[in-house]
Amino acid sequence: MSNSKKLNIVIIGYGTGGMTAAAYAKNTCRECNIIVFEKRPYPVYHPCALPDVIAGYLRPEDVIEHKPLTPGIKVQTSTEVKRIDLNNRRIQYHSVNDEGVVEYDKLILAMGSTPSAPGPLREALKIKDVYTLKTLEDAMIIRRKALSSKEAVVIGAGPIGIETAIALRELGLKVYLIEALSEVLPTALDKDIGSIVRRMLVEEDIEVLVNAPVSEVSRQGDKVLVKASDKQFLVDMVVLATGMKPNSKLAVEAGIKANEKGFIIVDEYLRTSDEDTYAVGDLIQTWDYITRKPTISMLATTAFHQGRIAGINSVGGNEKYPGTLSPFILKTGKIAAGSTGLTKTKAEQLGLKAYSARVLGWDKPHYMPNASKVYVKIVYDVKQRIIGGQVVCRECDVSKYVDIISTLIKLNANVETLIELETSYMPRLSDVYTPLYTAGEAILRRIKRKK
Numbered sequence: 001m002s003n004s005k006k007l008n009i010v011i012i013g014y015g016t017g018g019m020t021a022a023a024y025a026k027n028t029c030r031e032c033n034i035i036v037f038e039k040r041p042y043p044v045y046h047p048c049a050l051p052d053v054i055a056g057y058l059r060p061e062d063v064i065e066h067k068p069l070t071p072g073i074k075v076q077t078s079t080e081v082k083r084i085d086l087n088n089r090r091i092q093y094h095s096v097n098d099e100g101v102v103e104y105d106k107l108i109l110a111m112g113s114t115p116s117a118p119g120p121l122r123e124a125l126k127i128k129d130v131y132t133l134k135t136l137e138d139a140m141i142i143r144r145k146a147l148s149s150k151e152a153v154v155i156g157a158g159p160i161g162i163e164t165a166i167a168l169r170e171l172g173l174k175v176y177l178i179e180a181l182s183e184v185l186p187t188a189l190d191k192d193i194g195s196i197v198r199r200m201l202v203e204e205d206i207e208v209l210v211n212a213p214v215s216e217v218s219r220q221g222d223k224v225l226v227k228a229s230d231k232q233f234l235v236d237m238v239v240l241a242t243g244m245k246p247n248s249k250l251a252v253e254a255g256i257k258a259n260e261k262g263f264i265i266v267d268e269y270l271r272t273s274d275e276d277t278y279a280v281g282d283l284i285q286t287w288d289y290i291t292r293k294p295t296i297s298m299l300a301t302t303a304f305h306q307g308r309i310a311g312i313n314s315v316g317g318n319e320k321y322p323g324t325l326s327p328f329i330l331k332t333g334k335i336a337a338g339s340t341g342l343t344k345t346k347a348e349q350l351g352l353k354a355y356s357a358r359v360l361g362w363d364k365p366h367y368m369p370n371a372s373k374v375y376v377k378i379v380y381d382v383k384q385r386i387i388g389g390q391v392v393c394r395e396c397d398v399s400k401y402v403d404i405i406s407t408l409i410k411l412n413a414n415v416e417t418l419i420e421l422e423t424s425y426m427p428r429l430s431d432v433y434t435p436l437y438t439a440g441e442a443i444l445r446r447i448k449r450k451k
Helices: 014-026 047-055 137-146 159-170 191-203 249-254 299-315 344-349 398-410 417-418 436-451
Strands: 006-011 032-036 075-076 079-085 090-095 099-103 106-109 113-115 128-130 151-155 174-178 206-209 216-220 225-226 233-234 237-240 243-246 277-278 285-288 328-332 335-341 352-362 373-381 386-393
Touching: 006 014, 006 099, 014 032, 014 106, 014 249, 014 299, 047 216, 075 352, 079 249, 106 417, 128 137, 137 237, 151 159, 151 225, 151 233, 159 174, 159 191, 159 206, 159 237, 159 328, 174 225, 174 277, 191 206, 191 335, 191 373, 225 237, 237 328, 243 436, 285 335, 328 398, 335 398, 344 352, 344 373, 344 386, 352 436, 373 398, 373 436, 386 398, 398 436
Parallel strands: 006 032, 006 106, 032 075, 106 277, 128 237, 151 174, 151 237, 174 206
Antiparallel strands: 079 090, 090 099, 113 243, 216 225, 225 233, 328 335, 335 386, 352 373, 373 386
């Protein structure tokens, strides 16, 4: 695609969404000017690798890219955008050495998110030795403190909380993982699958509390006191992993519409309420691929696909975003888990008639020394269409199963497709009789029994 006018595209934020938007805008319109404003002193870092920095598996410099990943774009680091002027299509910025105004033809918002803490935990953010994990600097501070600590509490058993808990345990700390809801990974897994992950965490010598909302976090001398349910813990450090909130203040102040939680509302082209402004990633309210209902998906893969579409559309494209399956995977220590699409719980909450089958198989032939048991749960609807899947194992390639299930959902496949899949076989890597095949057979046997 070419554009006769030399467009000026301004992007605020150079995380996954902003980085991808910049790349696709430039590759689609070579003559366009692409300028990115980023608050960080370096263009790119990889936040999903931060628990590995805490554990010492990676060095801080391993997760930084010192140059923009796309030639021909300008990334202005250590620069904060202070104001968006939608009427005149310009932004005001400020840096240590410079400040000024830049005009644009199209604007892409990719400011990401920041850690949030609900209720009584908001005040905890002000307490010494209470941390959140979002930036590389956060990871470095947590690691420094952990190296001189013996006990830690991690509040929140989502992916960040679990990965942080494992990282701290690998450094030799006694770790307590506390979750307010009824199971770990409560939004990604059904309770029966989440309970398997919880048992694995306990086997890794992490004490896990569920159904345990935290009522107090306070400083007690040189320790931090955490009260949850009927228990209390006096520890050296606390990490809050209680979710993220969108960095949408700048956009809302400019007049761009957001929902009640501050997530920016976009259409299928990822345009905001201002026709010349797009938004992507953690910043926006997106929609579920299956139900088309609003959802929040703060995943790098979601931001990548949204960045691609916003980048292309900002230079004259007409791409539509189909919605997200929110495919999630976790691999930390000897625990691997993943999910995609709807859980059975979520499907029922949305009023769908949903069914499921859970099976236990092997990722490789059982005689292989590194064979791992794999729990697979498939969720399907009244038309036997696959609408979700969950996987838990020790050492298997969990991404393989999640990616296959995601593909089946996108192809509108039914459960019979699971036993029609012709997958590859090699004892060191996979079995002939895969866990997905086992799941398909179990579901079809159940359906035949009911007829």
